[in-house]
Amino acid sequence: MADIQMPKALQWVRLLRPLLEKYGVDYRQYCLVVRTKYEMAARSQNGIGLTMQTNGPKKPSANPMRTSFLVNLLIGGVIALLMALYAHTSLMTQLTTLFSTLFIMFFLTMLTSYSTLILDPRDRQIFTVRGVSGRTLNLARLSIVGMFLLLTILSLGGPSLIVIAMSQQNIPLVLGTLLGALLLALFCFVLSLFLYLLVLRFFDGERLKNILNILQIVIAIGFYISAQLPNLLGADVLAKFNFTIPNNVFFWWYLPAVPVWFAGPGLLMAGVFAPSAWLLTVLAVVVPAVLLVIYLKHAGRFEQYLEKLEQSDATSRKNGWWFTLSRRVLTANSEEATYYTLGWRMLQYEREYKLRVYPQLAYGLIIPLIMGSAFLRNMSWAMAKNFAPYLSVGLILAVPTALMMLRYASQPEAMGIFRFVPFATQGLLLRGIVLAMFARLFLPLLLLYPLAMLAVAPATALTSGLLVLTLSLAVTFLFGRFMVGKVLPFSAEFNATKGMQNGTIGCVTVGLAMVLIFAVIMVGGLVHAWWLDLIGAAIFGVIAWLSWRSYPRSIMYDLHLQETESDQD
Amino acid sequence: MEPAIKLSHVQKAFGAKTVLKDVSFAIDPGTIVGYIGPNGAGKSTTVKIILGLLRQDAGTIEINGRPLREDDNDYKRHIGYVPEAVDVFDALTAREYLTLIGQLYGLDEAVAGEKAEQLAAIVGLAPAFDRRITSCSKGMRQLVLIIASLLHDPDILFWDEPLNGLDANTVLVIEEILHELRDRGKTIFYSSHIMDVVQKLSDRIILLNDGEVQADGPFNEITSGADTNLQELFNELTGFAEHGEKAKAFVDIVTGGDR
Numbered sequence: 069m070a071d072i073q074m075p076k077a078l079q080w081v082r083l084l085r086p087l088l089e090k091y092g093v094d095y096r097q098y099c100l101v102v103r104t105k106y107e108m109a110a111r112s113q114n115g116i117g118l119t120m121q122t123n124g125p126k127k128p129s130a131n132p133m134r135t136s137f138l139v140n141l142l143i144g145g146v147i148a149l150l151m152a153l154y155a156h157t158s159l160m161t162q163l164t165t166l167f168s169t170l171f172i173m174f175f176l177t178m179l180t181s182y183s184t185l186i187l188d189p190r191d192r193q194i195f196t197v198r199g200v201s202g203r204t205l206n207l208a209r210l211s212i213v214g215m216f217l218l219l220t221i222l223s224l225g226g227p228s229l230i231v232i233a234m235s236q237q238n239i240p241l242v243l244g245t246l247l248g249a250l251l252l253a254l255f256c257f258v259l260s261l262f263l264y265l266l267v268l269r270f271f272d273g274e275r276l277k278n279i280l281n282i283l284q285i286v287i288a289i290g291f292y293i294s295a296q297l298p299n300l301l302g303a304d305v306l307a308k309f310n311f312t313i314p315n316n317v318f319f320w321w322y323l324p325a326v327p328v329w330f331a332g333p334g335l336l337m338a339g340v341f342a343p344s345a346w347l348l349t350v351l352a353v354v355v356p357a358v359l360l361v362i363y364l365k366h367a368g369r370f371e372q373y374l375e376k377l378e379q380s381d382a383t384s385r386k387n388g389w390w391f392t393l394s395r396r397v398l399t400a401n402s403e404e405a406t407y408y409t410l411g412w413r414m415l416q417y418e419r420e421y422k423l424r425v426y427p428q429l430a431y432g433l434i435i436p437l438i439m440g441s442a443f444l445r446n447m448s449w450a451m452a453k454n455f456a457p458y459l460s461v462g463l464i465l466a467v468p469t470a471l472m473m474l475r476y477a478s479q480p481e482a483m484g485i486f487r488f489v490p491f492a493t494q495g496l497l498l499r500g501i502v503l504a505m506f507a508r509l510f511l512p513l514l515l516l517y518p519l520a521m522l523a524v525a526p527a528t529a530l531t532s533g534l535l536v537l538t539l540s541l542a543v544t545f546l547f548g549r550f551m552v553g554k555v556l557p558f559s560a561e562f563n564a565t566k567g568m569q570n571g572t573i574g575c576v577t578v579g580l581a582m583v584l585i586f587a588v589i590m591v592g593g594l595v596h597a598w599w600l601d602l603i604g605a606a607i608f609g610v611i612a613w614l615s616w617r618s619y620p621r622s623i624m625y626d627l628h629l630q631e632t633e634s635d636q637d
Numbered sequence: 638m639e640p641a642i643k644l645s646h647v648q649k650a651f652g653a654k655t656v657l658k659d660v661s662f663a664i665d666p667g668t669i670v671g672y673i674g675p676n677g678a679g680k681s682t683t684v685k686i687i688l689g690l691l692r693q694d695a696g697t698i699e700i701n702g703r704p705l706r707e708d709d710n711d712y713k714r715h716i717g718y719v720p721e722a723v724d725v726f727d728a729l730t731a732r733e734y735l736t737l738i739g740q741l742y743g744l745d746e747a748v749a750g751e752k753a754e755q756l757a758a759i760v761g762l763a764p765a766f767d768r769r770i771t772s773c774s775k776g777m778r779q780l781v782l783i784i785a786s787l788l789h790d791p792d793i794l795f796w797d798e799p800l801n802g803l804d805a806n807t808v809l810v811i812e813e814i815l816h817e818l819r820d821r822g823k824t825i826f827y828s829s830h831i832m833d834v835v836q837k838l839s840d841r842i843i844l845l846n847d848g849e850v851q852a853d854g855p856f857n858e859i860t861s862g863a864d865t866n867l868q869e870l871f872n873e874l875t876g877f878a879e880h881g882e883k884a885k886a887f888v889d890i891v892t893g894g895d896r
């Protein structure tokens with residue numbers, strides 16, 4: 069029987085043949101699965117391949133990963149700049165900084181881009197029923213994700229390696245750092261597989277899908293926030309922690325600080341033969357290896373558990389009080405309430421939306437703290453507490469992303485219903501959905517924050533809260549018309565290419581939002597007067613009301629969705 | 638002659654819910670079996686267990702006289718499967734997908750591609766053959782699934798709602814294909830909710846209800862020659878008699894009351 073033809077990018081698979089066959093893998097089937105997964109990833113719209121969309125089979129395979137590689141290379145360049153700034157510090161400090169950044173990037177990539185490759189329930193329906201064993205399928209899946217991860221390492225870490233090579237003039241160090249990066253990627257890879265295995269083991273049906281989503285979202289938020297921790301603490305605080313880490317001393321906190329382990333091989337290769345370097349190297353090699361062996365032993369269960377993704381449960385859902393109350397208060401009529409419900413439900417279940425917007429919300433909460441930390445830290449408490457009630461205005465930083473993402477859905481064809489129903493007041497659809505987004509994501513935080521601030525600044529907590537609330541509402545309505553505008557919400561499948569195009573609009577609106585945030589915090593904090601808050605609230609309230617009124621009832625959306633053969637029947 | 642498919646006392650529960658209580662039957666080669674039952678009766682679970690997608694809690698299964706083991710995959714080469722849900726890699730073209738499936742069953746790439754193209758041409762799939770499946774209609778996708786189940790010339794076919802989305806002419810062709818396959822010794826395990834088609838096609842009918850086999854035999858045998866059809870028998874055996882009342886209540890709500 070002829071060997072399976074593999075694309076050029078997958079020729080390396082041949083090298084694995086003896087090892088795979090020894091492990092009990094059907095090599096032919098393995099090649100087929102790897103090739104298929106590669107083709108599908110190349111055509112995927114979620115950022116793995118980033119190719120131009122075509123309907124035919126040929127173009128995507130031509131160079132599927134080039135764009136994605138270039139985007140990561142750009143980010144890698146920024147990391148390399150950071151490395152150049154740290155060039156004067158100790159080698160351990162540089163490597164720790166590099167690996168902490170790469171750890172965040174790898175883990176986020178695993179969770180956002182590659183999870184669809186790992187958790188595809190169709191694999192069982194298509195491969196397992198045709199005699200592909202769990203072991204073969206699992207290893208094929210891991211191989212293709214491993215390959216994509218390797219490309220990610222090279223693009224993200226490559227520029228930093230060049231900076232290290234140029235600044236340190238030490239080739240063994242570069243090789244050691246590369247080894248550290250590979251081990252770090254392996255660690256992220258296996259750790260995320262374990263997380264999935266754990267969740268698949270203990271949950272079923274819809275609950276399983278929800279938990280998987282929550283896990284991904286929480287980790288993404290956690291990483292975004294922790295990445296800002298150094299900025300939040302400030303350079304002077306970090307200096308007190310003696311941030312230049314010596315090369316040859318072992319601190320207890322190295323053990324939980326996972327990215328630090330992977331500095332070990334680089335230190336050793338650079339000639340630092342201290343016990344700490346040896347210990348870190350042992351941790352960097354042994355822990356991922358042990359995790360990998362344990363995972364491979366349990367890989368078969370992964371396949372069985374995937375079946376659970378196909379199950380559904382019978383639990384019924386009830387409308388929450390916040391949904392019921394906000395819909396009644398915010399919507400003008402029953403038609404708008406219908407669209408409000410649609411928007412609310414979509415935001416409830418759209419995983420991609422949550423993955424991209426929730427971290428931005430967390431970011432919005434933390435950014436003013438970062439911006440303010442430089443001068444608030446040096447202020448007296450009496451002065452600083454005047455600024456605190458206005459910090460929630462940072463949330464408007466998330467408004468552009470939250471609005472932009474309203475265009476996308478995982479099943480945009482469902483919006484085709486609006487082609488068939490009488491739909492005279494399309495502006496209400498946009499307004500209802502924008503309102504639902506605001507009430508679901510922003511309003512609870514904007515209401516809770518002033519209440520919490522009552523303890524800190526009772527005089528202005530509520531008035532500043534009202535000011536921020538009206539400002540956020542005005543910004544949401546204005547940007548909503550402009551950004552979602554003529555496109556029927558939830559009518560396009562998200563893809564990273566579109567995401568990048570929207571990035572330009574996003575940058576401008578985020579820039580505007582930053583100016584507003586700065587102005588509100590500075591003016592509000594310096595003047596610190598309830599009457600000024602009320603004047604501001606009145607102005608923004610009027611702007612919000614006018615924008616709300618201005619949503620045209622006669623918008624005619626282009627209801628052209630992706631056509632299928634059946635459309636021609 | 639060994640039965641092509643034999644299930645003995647198969648049981649399966651999901652948590653507290655028992656889906657298959659005690660299912661046993663044996664099917665001879667060259668038979669079309671209509672496997673019917675209400676939603677939730679356990680039809681798909683039975684098929685998934687036979688295909689190795691689920692593991693039974695108790696009981697044994699034999700395919701062509703060979704008991705299935707947990708790690709057994711070879712027997713799947715003798716089986717063709719059309720799932721109820723259109724589970725395909727729709728980023729691929731029909732040609733790419735069908736070639737992949739042929740290769741998974743051990744066919745050479747060129748042979749699989751050529752055979753798939755010939756079959757596609759006969760059933761009218763040719764215009765969509767080099768288009769991504771995502772842009773194909775429901776009927777086209779169903780044809781992809783049907784061809785995928787037959788490429789490797791299997792002995793046993795599991796077809797779950799195979800006529801979904803097909804036009805009336807194609808349905809006739811597929812029905813004839815089934816008879817032709819049966820006449821050439823293939824065993825066909827056919828599951829559908831369209832009772833008149835099941836009655837017309839099947840040599841034998843197995844009715845599953847609440848996880849148990851409630852009727853098993855040729856249509857004339859299970860009706861004892863009475864002047865009835867499968868739909869009426871189905872309603873009777875599954876204890877569903879109030880369809881008239883349900884329809885009336887439904888339309889009352891649609892039209893706002895009894896007129």
